Amino acid sequence: MALPHLALPKSRHERETMAGDIAEDVARLAATRGVKLVLIGAHAANLYTGKPRSSKDVDFIADKPEALGELEGLKRELHDDVVRYVDENGHEVIDLLRPHPPLFKHVLSTTTQHGPFFVPSLEMMLGLKFFAMVNPRREWEDRNQDALDFTRIVRHNKTSLDRKAVAAIGELVYAGGADEMLGYVDDALAGRQIIL
Structure with missing residues (x-):
């Protein structure tokens, strides 16, 4: 059986600007395979910031991440907390987070539809950013970007x-x-910097 074709960008700049296209392809594929995906990370935050930013990969919470299967042109890596798809250069393209933390389980049951995606509510998006901000396993640069x-x-x-x-x-x-x-x-409402 042929693997689904994704229009994968070649350069880092193309990866950042075309990530949304890849995300749409993955969302459509997930729907055909019975996998619920909720868009999170920078691409979901962009819906709420008023100041969108790019990201090198697309992040989702998935109810059954393994069920998405293999994707043409991408290597699948299975980890304890994520199913990751990387390109031939090892660059992360898609992360499917497993719904282990209680917050992630709640996200899956409280989403809204936005185009081809399920997305978190405003308050849930803040919760996801807060979760990332206080996660000691994340690099400090990433935690500060989350803040x-x-x-x-x-x-x-x-x-x-x-x-x-x-x-x-x-x-x-x-x-x-x-x-x-x-x-x-x-702190944010008062214009104060969030200190982690």
Whole structure:
């Protein structure tokens, strides 16, 4: 059986600018294979920041990441917390995160449709950024980028944020996380830099 064809970009610049096209292809393929994907990461944050940025890969939470199968032109790597697809140069193209943390399980059940994608709600997107910000396994540069995304999301959506929903999501990240997450919301609204 032939593998699905994806229009894979050749250069890093093309990878960044065409990642959305690849994401759409993957979302359509996932739907045919019964895999629920929720777009997360920079591409999902762009829906809420008012100041989109590029990213070298596309991130999803997947209910059954292995079920997507092989993809033409990409090598599949199976890890404990992610199924990763890389190009021939080893560059990450697609990450399918496994729904292990309680937050990720909740994301899968509370999404909305946006074009070909399921996407997190505004407050859930903040929760995902908060989860990344407080994750000690992430590089500090990435955590600081997450804090910047968090700040931009809060400031761009300051009139529509539901603080009760933010607090509930903070508790899904870790017990007591509501206070820290709401503190970061307050920092962002006050124009203060989030210090991790």
